[in-house]
Amino acid sequence: MTDIGIGMIGGGYMGKAHSVAMAAVGAVFDTRLRPRLEMIAATSAESAERYRKAFGYQRATADWREVIDDPRVGAIIIATPQKLHREIAEAAFAAGKPVMCEKPMGASLADAEAMVAAAEASGQVNMVAYNYIRTPASQYARQLLREGAIGEITWFRGENAEDFLSDPESPATWRTEGMANGTIGDLAPHMLNAALALMGPIKSLVAELETVHHERPGGKVTNDDQVQMMVRFANGAMGQLHSSRIATGRKMGYAYEIHGTKGAIRFDQEDQNSLWLYRATGPEAERGYTKILTGPAHPDYRPFCLGPGHGTGYQDQIIIEAKDFLEAIAEGTPRWPTFRDGLDVVRVIHAAIESARSRTWQDL
Numbered sequence: 001m002t003d004i005g006i007g008m009i010g011g012g013y014m015g016k017a018h019s020v021a022m023a024a025v026g027a028v029f030d031t032r033l034r035p036r037l038e039m040i041a042a043t044s045a046e047s048a049e050r051y052r053k054a055f056g057y058q059r060a061t062a063d064w065r066e067v068i069d070d071p072r073v074g075a076i077i078i079a080t081p082q083k084l085h086r087e088i089a090e091a092a093f094a095a096g097k098p099v100m101c102e103k104p105m106g107a108s109l110a111d112a113e114a115m116v117a118a119a120e121a122s123g124q125v126n127m128v129a130y131n132y133i134r135t136p137a138s139q140y141a142r143q144l145l146r147e148g149a150i151g152e153i154t155w156f157r158g159e160n161a162e163d164f165l166s167d168p169e170s171p172a173t174w175r176t177e178g179m180a181n182g183t184i185g186d187l188a189p190h191m192l193n194a195a196l197a198l199m200g201p202i203k204s205l206v207a208e209l210e211t212v213h214h215e216r217p218g219g220k221v222t223n224d225d226q227v228q229m230m231v232r233f234a235n236g237a238m239g240q241l242h243s244s245r246i247a248t249g250r251k252m253g254y255a256y257e258i259h260g261t262k263g264a265i266r267f268d269q270e271d272q273n274s275l276w277l278y279r280a281t282g283p284e285a286e287r288g289y290t291k292i293l294t295g296p297a298h299p300d301y302r303p304f305c306l307g308p309g310h311g312t313g314y315q316d317q318i319i320i321e322a323k324d325f326l327e328a329i330a331e332g333t334p335r336w337p338t339f340r341d342g343l344d345v346v347r348v349i350h351a352a353i354e355s356a357r358s359r360t361w362q363d364l
């Protein structure tokens with residue numbers, strides 16, 4: 001067993017989640033590579049020091065370049081707003097260090113393309129942090145689809161609906177400025193990543209974006225509150241996607257329903273330990289969706305708990321992600337979703353923005 005120094009850039013919502021995951025992953029998954037919380041960077045020396053103390057890092061800095069250049073740091077996690085992803089990733093790859101970057105990977109299509117080029121030129125492990133698809137339930141849904149459990153797929157409905165900005169009096173933040181931080185740029189990527197993982201590539205789409213609350217205390221809103229999309233997948237299936245940050249009442253409405261010729265699958269992140277499966281077999285009178293409670297029989301559940309139905313939570317998805325990143329580094333082989341996979345999501349985002357602007361279907 002060897003250890004690896006973790007360099008964390010950003011200590012906010014996701015910086016904390018990744019720090020907690022890196023502190024716990026060795027014990028949960030008995031990983032070959034054991035992370036050591038080496039250095040954390042934030043916008044000021046004071047906030048970085050506060051995060052260092054709270055999360056248990058050795059050192060703190062207000063200059064993220066120090067983290068990248070430090071010889072004791074062996075892997076970088078980018079947990080800053082999207083406008084910084086590219087610069088930090090390029091510097092990390094130039095220094096020969098593997099990178100896990102928060103979604104959506106950069107602030108534009110050009111950023112995402114440059115990040116893929118830098119990652120691939122360096123030959124370093126690279127991963128985009130799409131955590132929701134890593135729940136045992138969603139991993140099992142992927143497995144069922146691969147095995148053809150519901151036959152030929154005809155329809156996908158996906159949504160990522162939350163209400164954290166449903167109150168028009170919620171103040172303006174970095175999330176209310178710039179296309180990369182709006183619903184299509186910041187929230188929809190999770191559902192688009194799920195759609196690509198569950199269904200395969202999107203062939204064409206038409207989209208609408210809407211800003212409902214144009215002004216908030218502290219500033220004007222320059223990006224979208226909600227988005228809807230009609231898509232055609234390369235496998236021939238139709239799909240509908242909806243994302244919102246003003247969906248009053250929805251707290252973590254990352255949900256999908258998939259219909260096939262022999263059955264259907266349904267999932268809702270607000271009930272993340274359940275997967276609903278319908279098999280179109282047996283007596284008509286006994287047919288119906290079955291609620292499958294996740295347990296040790298499902299991917300990545302057993303290391304957390306031997307009891308079926310006891311459940312895993314949000315932080316556990318990040319621990320699973322940390323395990324995959326560390327395994328990729330230990331083996332020197334990439335783990336899905338790589339930066340190139342992340343670029344596929346950004347291409348869909350870009351096409352959706354273009355579709356909404358021109359009010360036309362876009363081919364991908």
Ligand code: NAI
Nearest residue numbers: 010011012013014015041042043064079080081082102103
């Ligand atoms: P946040 O605002 O809570 O934290 C951002 C952090 O970045 C702060 O600690 C700040 O100090 C740091 N930062 C900003 N500029 C910096 C600089 N120049 N140098 C060093 N540190 C700097 O933001 P949050 O919510 O953690 O979002 C960060 C990223 O995570 C975004 O890309 C966002 O899209 C993604 N995200 C992912 C989620 C998921 O479930 N996978 C959920 C929430 C956000």
